[in-house]
Amino acid sequence: MQDLGIKPQAVSSQSPAGKAWRRLAHNKAAMFSLFLLIVIVLVCVLLPAISPWELDEVDWDNIGTAPDFKTQHYFGTDANGRDLFVRTLQGGRISLMVGLLATAVSFIIGIIYGAVAGYSGGKTDALMMRFVDILYALPFMFFVILLTVFFGRSIWLIFIAIGAVEWLTMARIVRGQSLSLKQRSFVEAARVTGASHLSIIKRHIIPNTLGPVIVYATLTVPQVILFESFLSFLGLGVQEPMTSWGVLIAEGATQMESAPWMLLYPATFLAITLFCLNFIGDGLRDALDPKDR
Amino acid sequence: MSLLSVENVSVVFNKGKKSQLTALNNVSFTLDKNEILGIVGESGCGKSTLARTILQLQQATSGKVNWKDSNIAEKNKKQQKELRKQIQLVFQDPLDALNPRMTVAQIIAEPLHNLMPQLSKKVVHEKAVEMLLSMGLQQEQQNRYPHEFSGGQCQRIGIARAMIVEPELLICDEPVSALDVSIQAQIINLLLDLKQQTAMSMIFISHDLSVVRHVCDRVLVLYKGEVVEVADAETLYINPQHPYTKKLLNAVPLADPVKERQRIENG
Amino acid sequence: MLSINNLSVEFKVDSASKEKSILKAVRGVSLSIKQGETVAVVGESGAGKSQLFHALMGLLPDNGSAHGEVDFLGQSLLNQPAKVLNKIRGKDIGMIFQDPMTALNPYMKIGRQLTEVLQVHLGTNNKEAREAAIEMLDSVQIKDPADRFNSYPHELSGGMRQRVVIAMALLCKPKLIIADEPTTALDVTVQTGIIRLLRQIHKTQNTSIVLITHDLPLVAGLCDHVVVMYAGRVVETGTLEEIFFHAKHPYTQALLAATPHNDSNQQGRMQAIPGQPPDPMHLPSGCAFNPRCSFAEDNCFKEMPEEKTLSHTHHVVCHMGNHDGSEK
Numbered sequence: 001m002q003d004l005g006i007k008p009q010a011v012s013s014q015s016p017a018g019k020a021w022r023r024l025a026h027n028k029a030a031m032f033s034l035f036l037l038i039v040i041v042l043v044c045v046l047l048p049a050i051s052p053w054e055l056d057e058v059d060w061d062n063i064g065t066a067p068d069f070k071t072q073h074y075f076g077t078d079a080n081g082r083d084l085f086v087r088t089l090q091g092g093r094i095s096l097m098v099g100l101l102a103t104a105v106s107f108i109i110g111i112i113y114g115a116v117a118g119y120s121g122g123k124t125d126a127l128m129m130r131f132v133d134i135l136y137a138l139p140f141m142f143f144v145i146l147l148t149v150f151f152g153r154s155i156w157l158i159f160i161a162i163g164a165v166e167w168l169t170m171a172r173i174v175r176g177q178s179l180s181l182k183q184r185s186f187v188e189a190a191r192v193t194g195a196s197h198l199s200i201i202k203r204h205i206i207p208n209t210l211g212p213v214i215v216y217a218t219l220t221v222p223q224v225i226l227f228e229s230f231l232s233f234l235g236l237g238v239q240e241p242m243t244s245w246g247v248l249i250a251e252g253a254t255q256m257e258s259a260p261w262m263l264l265y266p267a268t269f270l271a272i273t274l275f276c277l278n279f280i281g282d283g284l285r286d287a288l289d290p291k292d293r
Numbered sequence: 294m295s296l297l298s299v300e301n302v303s304v305v306f307n308k309g310k311k312s313q314l315t316a317l318n319n320v321s322f323t324l325d326k327n328e329i330l331g332i333v334g335e336s337g338c339g340k341s342t343l344a345r346t347i348l349q350l351q352q353a354t355s356g357k358v359n360w361k362d363s364n365i366a367e368k369n370k371k372q373q374k375e376l377r378k379q380i381q382l383v384f385q386d387p388l389d390a391l392n393p394r395m396t397v398a399q400i401i402a403e404p405l406h407n408l409m410p411q412l413s414k415k416v417v418h419e420k421a422v423e424m425l426l427s428m429g430l431q432q433e434q435q436n437r438y439p440h441e442f443s444g445g446q447c448q449r450i451g452i453a454r455a456m457i458v459e460p461e462l463l464i465c466d467e468p469v470s471a472l473d474v475s476i477q478a479q480i481i482n483l484l485l486d487l488k489q490q491t492a493m494s495m496i497f498i499s500h501d502l503s504v505v506r507h508v509c510d511r512v513l514v515l516y517k518g519e520v521v522e523v524a525d526a527e528t529l530y531i532n533p534q535h536p537y538t539k540k541l542l543n544a545v546p547l548a549d550p551v552k553e554r555q556r557i558e559n560g
Numbered sequence: 561m562l563s564i565n566n567l568s569v570e571f572k573v574d575s576a577s578k579e580k581s582i583l584k585a586v587r588g589v590s591l592s593i594k595q596g597e598t599v600a601v602v603g604e605s606g607a608g609k610s611q612l613f614h615a616l617m618g619l620l621p622d623n624g625s626a627h628g629e630v631d632f633l634g635q636s637l638l639n640q641p642a643k644v645l646n647k648i649r650g651k652d653i654g655m656i657f658q659d660p661m662t663a664l665n666p667y668m669k670i671g672r673q674l675t676e677v678l679q680v681h682l683g684t685n686n687k688e689a690r691e692a693a694i695e696m697l698d699s700v701q702i703k704d705p706a707d708r709f710n711s712y713p714h715e716l717s718g719g720m721r722q723r724v725v726i727a728m729a730l731l732c733k734p735k736l737i738i739a740d741e742p743t744t745a746l747d748v749t750v751q752t753g754i755i756r757l758l759r760q761i762h763k764t765q766n767t768s769i770v771l772i773t774h775d776l777p778l779v780a781g782l783c784d785h786v787v788v789m790y791a792g793r794v795v796e797t798g799t800l801e802e803i804f805f806h807a808k809h810p811y812t813q814a815l816l817a818a819t820p821h822n823d824s825n826q827q828g829r830m831q832a833i834p835g836q837p838p839d840p841m842h843l844p845s846g847c848a849f850n851p852r853c854s855f856a857e858d859n860c861f862k863e864m865p866e867e868k869t870l871s872h873t874h875h876v877v878c879h880m881g882n883h884d885g886s887e888k
Contacts, residue, residue, distance in 0.1 A: 015438055016393055185390040192348055193454065194377040194407035203403075207394040335747040336718075443836050444605070473604035474774060478818040478832035485829055500748060503777075503820035507830055544749040548821030550780030550804045557756055557781035 020211075023287040030283025033276035040273055044092035053083035055090050056241035064259055076261040078251060087243050088265050094155065094244040095270070099225040102162040107217050109163070110170025115205050117171070118178025119197070129175060132168050140165055144236055153239045158231060162224050173216055177209040211288040218281035222274040229270065245270045294362055295323035296494055297347070297462060302356035304342050304518075316342040318518040319356070324462070329488065329495040331509030331526070333502055333541070339518040340498045344464050347496075348382055349373065378408050381455035385467035387447035391439035398435040401425060401453045408458055424453040428483070445476035449483065456487060463487075464496045469504060481508055502545050506530055514538050561768060562736060563592040567628035567638070569608065569615045573841075583840050585611040587792040588628075595735065596766040600779040602815075603789035606837040609772050612789075613738050617655060618645040633735070651681040654729030658741040660721035664713040670724050671709035677731045696727045700757060719750035726757065733765065740772045755781045776819050780804065785873070788812050791838050791848035798874035808876040810853045847879065855880060 024030055052072055053059070062071055063081040075084035117128040144161045151157055181187060181204070190200050229246025231237040238244050245266045252263030304317040317339045324330050332340050345351040347358055349365060357364045365376060384390035391400055402421035405412055412420075422435055428449040439447055448468060455463060465484065469477040485508065488495055499505050505512060505526075512529045514522045514537065522535040533539045547553040569586035586608040593599055601609045615626040616637050630637040632648065649655070657663045665673060674693035678684040684692065690709070697705035700723040713721055722742060729737055739758065743751040759782050762769050771783055779786060779800070786803040788796045788811065796809040807813045817831040835852040844850055846861040853860065857879065865879045 015396075016440070185384045185386055186392045188350065189382070189384060189390050189451070189454070190392075190403070191350060192377065192382045193404035193458070194374055195403070196407075199407065203395075204392055208392070335749060445836055473837060474776070475604060475815060475818050475833035476836060477820070478830035479834070482829050482832055501820070502748070507820050507828065540749060544752045546752075546775070546777035546781060548777055548819070550800050553777060553780035554800075557752070557759055 020284075020287045024283050027283040027286065029279045030287075033279035033283075036272065037276040037280065040092065040269065040276070041096060044089045044096060048086045048089045051083060051086050053086050055086055055243070056082060058082060064255070066259070067261055075265045076259070078248075078262055079255060079259075084248075084262065084265060088245075088248060088269060091243040091245050091248050091266060092269055092273075094238060094242060095225050095228060095246070096273070098155070098158055098162065098228045098244070099221045102159050102224050102228075103166065103217055103221045105159070105163040106166035106170055106220070107213070110167035111174050111206060111209065111213060113167065114171040114174025114176075115178050115201050115209065118175040119182055119201050119205055121179070121182070125175070125179075129172070132171055135164075136168055144231065148236050153236065155238050155242065158228055158237055161231070162227060166220055166224065170213065170216065170220075173212055174206075174209050177212060178205050181205050181208055215281055215285040215288060218277055218284055222277040222281075225270070225273065296326050296328075296361065297324040298359040298362075299323070299343075299347070300357050300359065302343075302346060302353045302358060304339070304346055304351060305354045315518055317346070317353075320515075320518070320520050321356075322513055322520065322523060324494055324496065326461075326494055327488075327492050328511065329497055329509045331505040331512040332496060332498045332515060333500065333505055333512060334515035335500055335541075337517065338515040340515055341466060342518075343515070344382065344466050344496070344498060347464065348380060349376070374408060377404075378458045379460055380462045380464065381458065381460040383448070383451055383455050383463065383465040383468045386471055387444050387451055388439055390451045391447055393439055396436045396438060397425065397430075397442075397450055398422060400439070400450060401457055404454060404458050420457060424457050425450075428453045443476075444472050445479060448472065448480050452480075452483065452487070456491075459491065460493060462494045462496065464498070466498045467500070468497075470499065470501065477504065484508070502530075502542065514541065561593055561595045561633060563629075563631045564612075564616065565590050565629040565631070567612065567615065567626065567630060569611045569620065569624060569626045571621075571625075572623045581841060584843070585624075585792055585840060586615065586626075589789070589792075589794050591787055591794060591797065593736070593768050593770065595768055596762075597785060598762055598769045598771070598783040599785045599787060600771045600773060600783035601787045601789060602773060602776060602779060604774050604815075604837050606791060606840055607789040608792040608840075609789050610740055613655075613740065613770065613772065617649055617653065617738070618642070647681075650677060650729075650734075651732040652735050654732070654734040654737045656722075656725050656729050656737065656739040656742045659745050660718060660725045661713065663725050664721060666713055669710050669712055670716070671711075674709075674724075674728055674731060677728055681732050692731065693727075696731055697724070700724070700727045700730075701753070702727075717750075718746050719753060722746060722750075722754055723757065726754070726761075730761065730767075734767065736768045736770065737761070738770045738772070741774070742771075743778065744773075744775070751778070752781075758782055776815065777821070788815070791843060792840065793848065794877060795849070796874075796876045796878075798870075798876075802871070802874045806874070808870060808874075809878050810855050810880075811849050814852075814854075 051074070058081040059073070059077060060081060062073060062077050064079050065071070065073065065077050067074055067076040073083050073085065075088055078084055078087065113128065117125045147157055147161065187200060187204055190204050195203070228237060228244060229249060232244050232246030233250040237246055248266035249263060249270065252266060255262045299320060299322050302317055302320045303315065306314040306316060308314055320343060322330070332343065334340050342351060346353050353366070357366065359365070360376065360380070368376065398418065398421050401424055402417050405417045405420060422432065425435055426432065430446065430449060439450070442450065468484070469480050472480060481504065484495065487493070497505060497508050509526050512524060512526050513520060514535065516537045522529065522533065522538045529538065530542065533542055547556060567586060567589045568584065571583040571585060573581055573583050589612055601612070603609045611624070614620055615624070616630045618637070618640065620626060626638055628638060632653070635648070637645070637648070664670065671690070671693055674696065675686070675689035678689040678692055694705045694709055697708055702708050702720060702723055708716070716724065743754050746754065755778065758769060761767055769782065771779065773779060784800055786798060786800060787794055788803065788809065790811050796803065796807065796812045803812060804816065807816060814831070814833045818833055820830065833852055838844060838848055844861070846863055847865050850856045850860045859879050865877050867875050867877045869875050
């Protein structure tokens with residue numbers, strides 16, 4: 001066979017993901033944020049174990065007291081005498097879980113819906129996207145309140161409520177990507193080599209939409225956490241004794257002047273987490289959108 | 294019996310309520326076994342639409358396409374899958390024809406996944422690597438991604454993907470137009486070698502008349518969706534009949550610089 | 561008129577290693593163009609021919625940098641501030657790019673795009689600019705120029721758009737036109753017309769023309785001199801005849817042999833050049849063509865060849881200065 005001349009360089013394979021990761025690694029703000037986020041997650045998951053106090057245990061001797069190492073109330077106590085260190089971290093677990101899981105669920109629904117709509121095109125696409133438009137137009141808070149009235153406050157309600165809203169934008173983004181991917185030669189090649197429509201969506205369309213989708217997802221997570229905080233602030237979120245940062249902030253806000261630590265700790269955690277997620281999202285967007293040679 | 298017979302095929306696109314675009318108008322031709330047919334024409338002549346109609350990616354508005362004497366439009370799903378093993382396509386843009394998120398081995402193996410699912414993973418992988426090597430690429434490159442290859446190499450990968458199912462007809466849609474001159478010659482030689490080894494037929498679509506002259510046995514000229522002339526390659530080039538063919542041939546730059554200078558100045 | 565001395569163009573790019581790598585697109589090119597000359601700069605992808613001229617026109621992207629000297633009618637061009645370049649670009653040097661659709665603003669009527677050039681560079685008033693524009697449209701052989709004046713780019717065919725772009729380049733009567741692959745995106749029947757137009761412009765106005773292309777046969781219709789580039793360097797220069805009939809560099813010879821012609825006896829295998837154009841990030845040591853050269857000797861892998869003068873117009877950069885192309 002013909003000589004192809006120069007031997008390929010012995011470099012490790014550069015998948016698009018690999019290249020993007022390397023670019024991200026050069027972004028100091030994003031890397032630091034990622035590190036910090038991992039620290040926060042680990043802290044929320046592991047650290048409550050070092051405290052002798054439980055989530056809903058009332059310390060009658062220390063109601064509404066400031067942080068004090070001697071009493072082992074590292075973040076102080078709330079108006080009911082419950083330890084804030086444990087509550088803040090446990091609340092973090094809830095907030096993060098809601099943030100990540102609700103986003104993941106809406107992610108999955110949105111991608112599949114959007115990919116199918118965009119790829120199908122024509123009437124199917126029009127119908128599917130009009131449905132999305134209608135859902136967009138509905139007053140969301142109204143629904144959440146309605147659901148709360150029927151089913152009571154519950155963490156699952158939050159999941160469903162948030163997931164139900166976030167998938168819409170994801171679907172739109174993926175549908176737009178899908179429409180343009182449909183025109184690429186490799187999709188045509190897949191058809192010519194016998195791929196079914198399902199196979200094309202699975203192997204060719206969806207993997208190639210992941211760039212913008214991942215970026216959008218990381219920027220959605222802070223929105224979701226904030227939204228959950230908002231719902232909790234309004235009293236529509238998690239049930240006692242479970243707590244979340246939003247609930248803690250709501251309670252802390254009422255005691256702001258006399259017991260600032262009650263607001264300070266959960267608010268700081270929330271703020272740092274949101275910052276981190278935003279920086280990571282920005283970094284991902286830059287990493288996944290390179291200027292080609 | 295000709296291998297492929299296109300009979301009075303027309304393709305009309307509806308562009309809204311009142312306007313229509315006739316991409317192909319009453320096109321007819323045949324293709325025999327072991328023959329290379331060139332289809333030439335300028336932009337908008339319908340050559341790509343014709344390729345897609347033969348491949349069933351586009352429905353003909355009227356007329357029929359016969360493969361081995363049976364109408365391809367009247368085939369059931371199973372038969373259509375069989376057909377995909379027999380007629381394959383090589384694309385114009387070598388890089389765009391490859392999924393950027395799949396490795397080269399996966400890309401070449403995909404037709405086997407789709408059309409011969411009974412084969413084991415191991416066998417499929419072996420065949421893919423074998424095909425990669427026979428296209429002049431190297432074993433170590435099987436897990437690389439398309440953007441790591443040059444245009445010529447991407448086209449080899451595309452050809453490998455098309456050839457892995459051992460088609461009887463290979464349709465090449467401007468396969469070398471996007472490549473450098475020195476690479477064009479490599480790819481053309483590769484296609485000619487493949488044709489010789491497998492005795493397959495080829496349809497070679499191009500706007501570059503000089504390239505077509507090298508490669509094709511017969512040439513068909515398309516103009517605005519209609520067949521304007523069909524002839525043996527040499528006959529067409531030496532003694533074109535239709536005025537459009539003549540115009541087309543006169544427009545091709547000549548190799549001899551002195552003659553080419555004269556051609557330009559005497560326009 | 562235009563003299564380029566040891567021009568190098570580099571780009572900072574992402575690479576596998578931690579730091580950004582330097583991609584050398586052009587490595588020490590020197591050439592000169594006299595008034596009234598027509599020069600073809602020929603090469604394949606990676607040759608650096610486009611980057612060379614982008615550099616001297618100040619059109620490099622942010623990650624590109626140029627070194628060397630470029631002198632245009634006594635004015636240094638390289639790395640000048642935009643103010644200085646803007647007086648020359650579009651006025652004394654006209655550029656024609658490959659894709660006419662992207663060279664024209666799709667939201668502006670072509671007439672306005674033409675008059676804008678005159679107003680900016682020559683300060684012409686509206687009425688005179690309009691007349692001059694219509695006259696120019698006529699001279700590039702666009703029918704009904706007064707009507708076409710009010711058309712949008714998408715209403716014109718590819719060939720006509722390219723003529724409009726040429727008209728724009730000609731408006732200020734430039735001394736030099738740089739045409740970067742002006743016919744690649746066009747049909748073959750249209751290509752001939754564009755080349756004829758350029759030839760005519762050259763003859764009537766003694767404008768120098770640089771034609772950047774990878775298509776050798778096209779060169780003969782327009783250009784008297786040819787510069788062949790490979791991997792960022794000039795490998796051979798000469799007159800049209802010298803290059804086409806007496807090429808001395810193995811790459812030039814191979815390129816001529818690999819080009820499909822519209823001549824008789826053209827059936828069957830073509831003369832390919834093995835291998836592929838080199839990766840600019842990993843150039844071979846010595847002469848960049850050595851992996852693909854059928855005549856490479858030991859020296860070719862070690863040292864970069866020097867330029868050898870074969871005649872006052874014919875120069876070749878090869879260790880075997882006087883190679884006639886016959887097999888060893």
